[in-house]
Amino acid sequence: MSIERKLDPVALKADFPALAREVHGKPLVYLDNAASTQKPLAVIESVSEFYRAHYANIHRGVHTLSEEATTAYEEARDKVCAFIRAPDRRGVIFTRNATEAINLVAYAWGRSNVGPGDRVVITEMEHHSNLIPWQLLVRDVGAELTYVRVTEEGRLDLESLGQVLDGPVKLVAFSHLSNVLGTVNPAQKIIAQVRAQAPQARVLVDAAQSVPHLPMNAEALDCDFLALSGHKMCGPTGIGALYGRPEVLDDMPPFLAGGGMINRVGRMEATWADLPGKFEAGTPAIAEAVGLGAAVDYLDGVGMEAVWTHEQQLAAYALERMAEMPGVSVIGPPAQERGGVVSFTVESIHPHDLAQMLDWDGVAIRAGHHCARLLHDQLGLRATARASFYLYNTREDVDRLVEGIQRAQGFFG
């Protein structure tokens, strides 16, 4: 069923108008894809066309524009559902982003299911979006937050997972792919271990960094919740999704309340709409959802197997080139265990200064703690530089990065 396909990053680059521009007189090399990706023309046009011809509020009107807008919005839900192989579209809730998806779970599920003495398990490699919501939850309800350790090589320490699961665990939340280390966590193995050792616990997968880059199968993963962001997968900002098991979502109280999420309203109480409407209060990001649907179509057209293979090859090439560079240290596991994320330090150059120098060369990277302060503390680092790849990056882009680093070393050295 899987067709062996190779992607042509040079051809794909032409689909992204922003990638044709120059920065400081040099052709742009965009290597900040773990933060957000550029948008293909197909996505930009779909949002524009929707506003030009089909826009109205959804779910309410009987008129034609409202019907067309509703159809487009709900088709986008079907596309996201199929893209992540979720078993039931009722469990696909549109949110602003992965952060809001995780907060939805932390508030609506957490506040009614986690109590004093209970344990919430996360990992030391979490992005703040999958860390702060749980800090707030355990503080509010008197539960405890426990961490799965990260090894020096940047892998999850599965032995320490076994230890923390031995207790009153209510939730295990972890990222599928680290936004700093690039590590692909063995999600299926972790979830199987949770099911065996702590069957009462729910599992949330932060898939913000994985869904855009690899073939996702939420059903096979057997998680209870999965969070993603549209803007990291060629889609617009302001749209993301939570997938939740419908039976779990059905038992949860609402998160945000207001229009569109009710069934019947009385003076003192109300009942809730069926899924997914129960968790989509207020007018949602309609055009952005349509744009996300177009992004899914675009990625499907390229093929996620091909995207994943391409990014792994690019990361392997980057690791190979950087290994030859004196003073450059890469953090994280070897190439075969990581996606297209390479974080590194350059001796005696602060990552911010490096990013500044690279920007003058037209190369966009990220510098800082990448919203993973705890992980950097754990690794004994204040900040790192990060290059992260997507389907439109080429080996030449990696070469430009390497040349830029060398130039910076020459300048500061």
Place this chain on the structure above:
Amino acid sequence: MDDLYREHILDHYANPRNQGTLEDADIVCEWDNPVCGDTVRLYLCLSEGRVGDVRFEGQGCVISMASASMFTEEIQGKTLEELAALEEGDVFRMLGITLGPARAKCGLLPLRVLQEGLRRLA
């Protein structure tokens, strides 16, 4: 317009079948269409595992009321298993008209009421 407000639909709206209540019903359930506040309440009596008497009360648009009226005829004589197996497509076939997303909820309201009633029964 002719596609939606066909003669049989208007007839069921003007002359609803099985409208009323049943005092000793085995299933009584009500549900709203939150979009417009339409309401349908179904009363079902079961005899020998099959649907005997059916009545409905409701307030709503032509589509939801005609659908409720036709639905009471549709489900008569069915077993609980057959009721549980009813799907949206069955209702659309029963109605014999094409409903867009905005009006689908109107036509599907009686089915939604039945499903809620069956859920509570279980």
